[in-house]
Amino acid sequence: MQDALEGVPVETVVNEAYDTGQASSLRTGIEAVCDCGDVDAVLVALGDMPFVAPQTIETVVAAYAAGAGEALAAAFDGDRGNPVLFDARFFDALTDVDGDIGGRELFLESDSSALIEVDDPGVRRDVDVPDDL
Structure with a gap:
């Protein structure tokens, strides 16, 4: 991944505990974001979901900015x-998740969660094997 992002103005972090489940990747990312200083929120995009349209990301971020x-x-x-x-208020809880659940339970249990409807089937399409492409 780092090679693919060479020349792009992003910082990458390596999850040395990747074999312990998805939550370790989330935790590694959240900890790196917290080291950056004052951050309002994070958008978690999964590496095995390459068909998410850029407009979808813009729509979710705009909904957050609008107070959705x-x-x-x-x-x-x-x-x-x-x-x-x-939102940043979830960061501590996100660093405590384990296994392959990631932030799903936090999302489902939150009174301040919402679905943002988009016209993008890519938000449900993941790639696990080459035939998924």
């Missing part, structure tokens, strides 16, 4: 998908 909620997930035809945006 503190935990927002893109949805297609009413079904929750990715990416998911979490």
Whole structure:
């Protein structure tokens, strides 16, 4: 991934504990973001979901800026998908998740979560094997 992003103005971090589940990647990312200083929110986009349209990310971020909620997930035809945006108030809880659940339970249990409907089937389409492409 670092090679693919060479020349792009982003910082990458390496999750040395990747074999312990998805939550370790989320935790590594959140900890890196917290080291950056004052951050309002994070948008979690999964690496195995390459078909999410850029407009979808813009829509979720705009919904957050407009006050739609503190935990927002893109949805297609009413079904929750990715990416998911979490307000900074979730950061401590996100660094405590374990296994392969990631932030799903936090999202589902939050009174301030909302689905943001988008016209993008990519929010529900992941790639696990080459045939998924």
